Amino acid sequence: MKASQTTPWNLISGILGVTCLLLMATMGILLKNLYSKQSIQRTFSPDAITELQKGSSCCSCPEKWIGDQCNCYFFSGELKTWKESRDFCASQNSSLLQIQNGEKLHFAISSTYYYWIGLSYHKERSAWLWEDGSTVSQDLLPLVQGLRKEKCVMYSSARSVLDEPCEEKYRFICERKLI
Incomplete structure (x- = not known):
């Protein structure tokens, strides 16, 4: 039972x-x-990305790139030397980030990381130049004046720059201008 x-x-x-x-x-x-x-x-960035600015309807960025104001940005999670970073960006039809003013990246970088950017010192011209050959804008000039000329330049969310040996490996930011 x-x-x-x-x-x-x-x-x-x-x-x-x-x-x-x-x-x-x-x-x-x-x-x-x-x-x-x-x-x-x-995956667009290894870091927390703040809200992107709206109104970038002209952007059509590749996967893993962030669109803002008709430009595309790639935040690497991979560590590379400055030259490797520059070569990677070139292979993506872009260049290392070029900052014209201190406001450019307020939309995206919100971390404690430093990123390689496309600024280097050219001995022939005795000046800091961007990859496209343009000079550093006046509002950014105070940031680079204390940098050592034999090193490469990195940028952080605190809108500060740092010089490091170019052979060191860090994250980097590529920029693709769409217009």
Whole structure:
């Protein structure tokens, strides 16, 4: 008699167990999809990226690039030397970041990392020049005056620059101008 009474309870507990497993599997799939979408967003940069400025309807950037004001930016998670960074950007039809004024990156950098940018010292011209040959703007000039000329330049979210040996490996920012 006891065996027949426990059979319905065994059946009910089995059904409840299977139901719990199905609910847990469904929840796992939903969470995986939620977090994979967030991680795709964050692959643009290894850092937390602040809100992008709106109104950049002319941008059509490649995957993992951030569009802002008709330019595309790539924030590397990979560490490279300054030359390797410059070569990577060139292979992507872009260049290392060129900052014309202190406001340029207020939309994107919000971390403690420093990034290689496209500024270097040219001995022939005795001046700090961007990759395109242009000079540093007057509002950025005070930032670079204390830098050592034999080193390469990095930029941080604190709008500060740092000089480091060019052979050291750091993150970098590529910029692709669309207009």
